[in-house]
Amino acid sequence: MQRRSILSEPEAPTRIDLAPMIDCVFILLIFFIVTTVFVEPPGVEIVKPDATLDADLEKNSILVGITADNKVVYGGKVLAIAGVGARVKQLLNREELPVIIQADAQADHGVFSDVWSEVKNAGARKISVSTRKD
Amino acid sequence: MAKRSILSEDEPTEIDLAPMIDCVFILLIFFIVATVFVEEQGLQVSKPDAAATVSPEENENVVVQIAADNKIYFEDKEISLADVVNRVRANVAEGETPVVVRAHEKSSHGAFIAVWDAARRGGAETLSFTTTH
Numbered sequence: 354m355q356r357r358s359i360l361s362e363p364e365a366p367t368r369i370d371l372a373p374m375i376d377c378v379f380i381l382l383i384f385f386i387v388t389t390v391f392v393e394p395p396g397v398e399i400v401k402p403d404a405t406l407d408a409d410l411e412k413n414s415i416l417v418g419i420t421a422d423n424k425v426v427y428g429g430k431v432l433a434i435a436g437v438g439a440r441v442k443q444l445l446n447r448e449e450l451p452v453i454i455q456a457d458a459q460a461d462h463g464v465f466s467d468v469w470s471e472v473k474n475a476g477a478r479k480i481s482v483s484t485r486k487d
Numbered sequence: 488m489a490k491r492s493i494l495s496e497d498e499p500t501e502i503d504l505a506p507m508i509d510c511v512f513i514l515l516i517f518f519i520v521a522t523v524f525v526e527e528q529g530l531q532v533s534k535p536d537a538a539a540t541v542s543p544e545e546n547e548n549v550v551v552q553i554a555a556d557n558k559i560y561f562e563d564k565e566i567s568l569a570d571v572v573n574r575v576r577a578n579v580a581e582g583e584t585p586v587v588v589r590a591h592e593k594s595s596h597g598a599f600i601a602v603w604d605a606a607r608r609g610g611a612e613t614l615s616f617t618t619t620h
Contacts, residue, residue, distance in 0.1 A: 371504050371508065374508075375504065375507075375508060375511070378508070378511050378512065378515060379511065381515055382511060382514055382515045382518065385515065385518035385519055385522055386518055388522055388524075389518055389521050389522045390523070390525065391521070392523055392525045394523065394525070402596060402597040402599075402600035402601065403597075403600075403601070404529075404530055404600055404601070404603070404604040405604055405608065406530065406604055406607045406608060407528045407529055407530045407604075408528065408529070408530065409526070409527070409528055410527040410528060410529050411527075412525050412526070412527075413525075414525075414527070416525075416527075419596070453527055453529060455527075456596045457596065457597075458595060458596055458597030458600070459595055459596070459597065460595065460596040461592060461593055461594070461595065461596070462553070462590040462591065462592055462593070462594045462595065462596055462598075462599045462618060463591075463592025463593065463618055463620075464592075465596050465599070466534075466590075466592065466616070466618040469532070469534065470534070473534070479531065480531065480532070480533075481527075481529040481530060481531045481532075482529050482530055482531075482532050482600060483527050483528065483529040484528055484529050484530060484600065485528070486526070486528050487528075
């Protein structure tokens, strides 16, 4: 044990027992691995409409956003309404997922309706509208 | 160093855990950063099936209309949002009558969801929406 410097005493090497810390870190790691779902939020500000009879939706879903100025957004990128169907179909080919449309309360109903039809035609089984949390 | 058992020689064979901890920490940080806690609330909406639209609408269905200026009409009369609940409840006695929300394409999404929610509270079970131009 000649590694230690002048200050240390020769016989007792002070060592920290790392095992409990590793245990903790592993538990944290496993928690985060299990809870992680890779969902791409629209990444724009959306004021959702309010509803009383709403239920919790699936955590792992495809989120399509519609902003107050009627832009359709997926994963932070603005899409044309016609492009939504293709994008959703591509994602559904990989994995069967429910689709959530997050539309702003000020968005036009026509745009929402078109997006809904696009998503439906892309083959989505379950399409929901996101509402404000109460 | 007298801790070790019979098998060990003088040198205590110890595994250096530091690199493993480094790896585990990097993984941990990655997962912490990648985690998004999505907690969405919402409701399911649907358009009428192609087969169901064969039946003429006005006679059998309860139709609630939303005009371009977000005003709600029922049987050509303007009604309030609270009235939607009552009207739907009165007309959907058996719970089987389909309710159709016909929204103008320029009406707001918020108004549509409010009417949809009111119709659900009124006891409508088969709800669908169509869009008018």
